[in-house]
Amino acid sequence: PICPNGAVNCQISTSDLFERAVQLSHYIHSLSSQIFNEFDEQYAQGRGFIMKSINTCHTSSLNTPEDKEQAQQIHHDDLLNLVLRVLRSWNDPLGHLVSEVQDIKEAPGTILWKAVEIEEQTKQLLEGMENIVQRIHPGELGNEVYSLWSGPPAVPMADENTRLFAFYNLLHCLRRDSHKIDNYLKVLKCSLMQGISC
Amino acid sequence: DGQYPPGKPNITKCRSPDKETFSCWWQPGSDGGLPTNYSLLYTTERKTTVSECPDYKTSGPNSCFFDKSHTSIWTSYIITVNATNAMGSNISDTEIFDVFHIVELHPPTNVSLAIIDDPPHLLVKWSPPPSVDVKSGWVTIEYEVQLKLEKGQKWETLKAGTHTQLKVFGFHPGENYVVQVRCKPDHGFWSLWSSESYIQIPDRFWRKDM
Amino acid sequence: DGQYPPGKPNITKCRSPDKETFSCWWQPGSDGGLPTNYSLLYTTERKTTVSECPDYKTSGPNSCFFDKSHTSIWTSYIITVNATNAMGSNISDTEIFDVFHIVELHPPTNVSLAIIDDPPHLLVKWSPPPSVDVKSGWVTIEYEVQLKLEKGQKWETLKAGTHTQLKVFGFHPGENYVVQVRCKPDHGFWSLWSSESYIQIPDRFWRKDM
Numbered sequence: 001p002i003c004p005n006g007a008v009n010c011q012i013s014t015s016d017l018f019e020r021a022v023q024l025s026h027y028i029h030s031l032s033s034q035i036f037n038e039f040d041e042q043y044a045q046g047r048g049f050i051m052k053s054i055n056t057c058h059t060s061s062l063n064t065p066e067d068k069e070q071a072q073q074i075h076h077d078d079l080l081n082l083v084l085r086v087l088r089s090w091n092d093p094l095g096h097l098v099s100e101v102q103d104i105k106e107a108p109g110t111i112l113w114k115a116v117e118i119e120e121q122t123k124q125l126l127e128g129m130e131n132i133v134q135r136i137h138p139g140e141l142g143n144e145v146y147s148l149w150s151g152p153p154a155v156p157m158a159d160e161n162t163r164l165f166a167f168y169n170l171l172h173c174l175r176r177d178s179h180k181i182d183n184y185l186k187v188l189k190c191s192l193m194q195g196i197s198c
Numbered sequence: 199d200g201q202y203p204p205g206k207p208n209i210t211k212c213r214s215p216d217k218e219t220f221s222c223w224w225q226p227g228s229d230g231g232l233p234t235n236y237s238l239l240y241t242t243e244r245k246t247t248v249s250e251c252p253d254y255k256t257s258g259p260n261s262c263f264f265d266k267s268h269t270s271i272w273t274s275y276i277i278t279v280n281a282t283n284a285m286g287s288n289i290s291d292t293e294i295f296d297v298f299h300i301v302e303l304h305p306p307t308n309v310s311l312a313i314i315d316d317p318p319h320l321l322v323k324w325s326p327p328p329s330v331d332v333k334s335g336w337v338t339i340e341y342e343v344q345l346k347l348e349k350g351q352k353w354e355t356l357k358a359g360t361h362t363q364l365k366v367f368g369f370h371p372g373e374n375y376v377v378q379v380r381c382k383p384d385h386g387f388w389s390l391w392s393s394e395s396y397i398q399i400p401d402r403f404w405r406k407d408m
Numbered sequence: 409d410g411q412y413p414p415g416k417p418n419i420t421k422c423r424s425p426d427k428e429t430f431s432c433w434w435q436p437g438s439d440g441g442l443p444t445n446y447s448l449l450y451t452t453e454r455k456t457t458v459s460e461c462p463d464y465k466t467s468g469p470n471s472c473f474f475d476k477s478h479t480s481i482w483t484s485y486i487i488t489v490n491a492t493n494a495m496g497s498n499i500s501d502t503e504i505f506d507v508f509h510i511v512e513l514h515p516p517t518n519v520s521l522a523i524i525d526d527p528p529h530l531l532v533k534w535s536p537p538p539s540v541d542v543k544s545g546w547v548t549i550e551y552e553v554q555l556k557l558e559k560g561q562k563w564e565t566l567k568a569g570t571h572t573q574l575k576v577f578g579f580h581p582g583e584n585y586v587v588q589v590r591c592k593p594d595h596g597f598w599s600l601w602s603s604e605s606y607i608q609i610p611d612r613f614w615r616k617d618m
Contacts, residue, residue: 067479190544
C-alpha cells in the first residue's frame, strides 16, 4: 500500500507527533490558566490563599529546570522523561479535581467543563508522549507509578475555607506545571526535530 | 446458475470533522447474485491485532464510525473492507491514513452580507463550522469566498486567510449577487460551500468619481 | 516642623521582556519632607533568606532589575518595597508572582508593507522583538496586525498566529492605509503596537470584470 504523505512504513512522522503534542500542551495550559483565574475570582478573593500556596506543589520534589539555561543544559532524554513524570504525577490529582469540583457550591458549568477537558486532554498528551519516547528510544518506557501527590485529605474537610484552599492550591500548581510542560515541549521540538522552523 | 463470489469493494472516503472522531465509507462491488456481508477491519501502527469496525450505524449505509474512544491522533490507521457471500469473498485495497490528514469540516455558518457606504464595499461575515474548537488553536481554519452575479455563470473566488470576514470592493451597483463561503483546516480538505446567500447592491453606489 | 515618616510606596508593575530576566517598578509615596531611601526586598519559595534588589539602575528610576542569574521562571517571588527617612519607614503591599505570568515583550520591529498583484493583496512583514530567544523554542510568539484607512477611525484587527508575515485581502484601491503590529508570548501580555507604517493602494486594483 502507498503510505500517505510519503510517510516511512506508513508511520506518522515523529515531528508531526511533536507538533501535535505541543498543540495539546498549549491548549492544556490555556485551559489551566482560565480555570485558575475563574476559581480565583469566584472563590479566593480576600482569603490570602496566594501566600499560603507558596512551595506547596506535589511536583516540587521533581528536579525540573527552572530557567532557560537549565532547560538547555539538561539532556533531551532526561527532559522528555521529566515531562512524562510530571504528566503522570497529575493523573490522580486531576481525577480528584473532576470528582470534587462537582460538589463546590454553585460551581459554574465552565469550571466543571474545563476540569473534565483538562483531565481528558492530559491523558491524550500522556499517550502521545509515551508514543514519542517509544519512537525515540524503543523499549525505554519506564512506567513507575508516580504517587507524588499525597492524595485527597483523609478526613473530608468540614471547614469550607480549607476545602477551597485545597482546590486553589491544586489549580495554582496545575497552572504552573502545565506551563512548564508546554515550555519544555516547545524547546524539545526545536532541538530534536530537524526541518521544523522555530 | 449466475452465482459468484462478491466483487471487490472500494473504500471511497475516510473523513474526520474534528480530529476527535472519524468515519469511512465504501462502495460495494457486485454481490454475485447472493446475499453479501461486508466487514470493515482495521489495525493501527501500534496495534498487533486486527479489529472490526466498532459502529456500522452512525454514519449511514456502507460506513463505519470511530468514536472518541476508538480515535487516536498518535497513530496511522490501516483499513480494509471485506465482502463475503456463499461463493467466496473479496477484499478492498488497503487505506492508510492519519486522522490529522483526513479532516473535512462542515461548511461555515451564519453567513451574513452587508453593504457598507464609506468606503463603498460589500462586507461578508461568517462563523466557523460548529463543533470545532478553534480558540485553542487546535484547529486552524482557512476560508474562501465565492461570488457571482445572480444572472451570471462565472464564480469569482477570493481568499480570506484565517479571518471570518472579507471586504469585497468594486461590485456592480443595482445588481444581485450570490455569495458562498467554504473552509479548510491546515492539513485537510475543503468543506462543501455554505448555502447560497443573496444581496442586491443599491443603485446609490454608482461611483461619483468614475 | 512638617517632617513625617514616608508615605506608603506602591509596586506598580513587574514585567519580563524575554522570560529570562525581569524588572519591577514602584511609585514612591510622599517623602515626608525628608530625604527618603527606597529598598526593594525579595525572597522566593526556594530561598530561606530575604535579599535586597540586585540592581537598582538598569531599569531606570524607582526600579529593580533581576538578571538571568537572579531569575527563576516557575518559582514564586515575594516582593516588597520599603521607604525609610529620619522619621520612620513605610512598607508597600506584598507582590507575589511567578515570572512565567509576567512576560510582556517589546513590539515587533522592521515592519514592511508591499503590494502584491496576483492575487491582489497587501503583504505585511515584520521581525520579532530583539533579544527574545525564539530560535530555541524558549519563547513562542503570536502576532496581531491592525490596519485602518488613514482617513478612517475604525481599526480592523487580524490574527497572524506565529508567522512573521500576513496577507491582507479586500482593501480599497486608491486609498491610504495605516498598519501596526503587536506581539505576545504564547502565554502572557500583549506588547504595545509597533509605530505606524503607511501605504497607498494603487488604483490599478479596481476589479476589471465587476
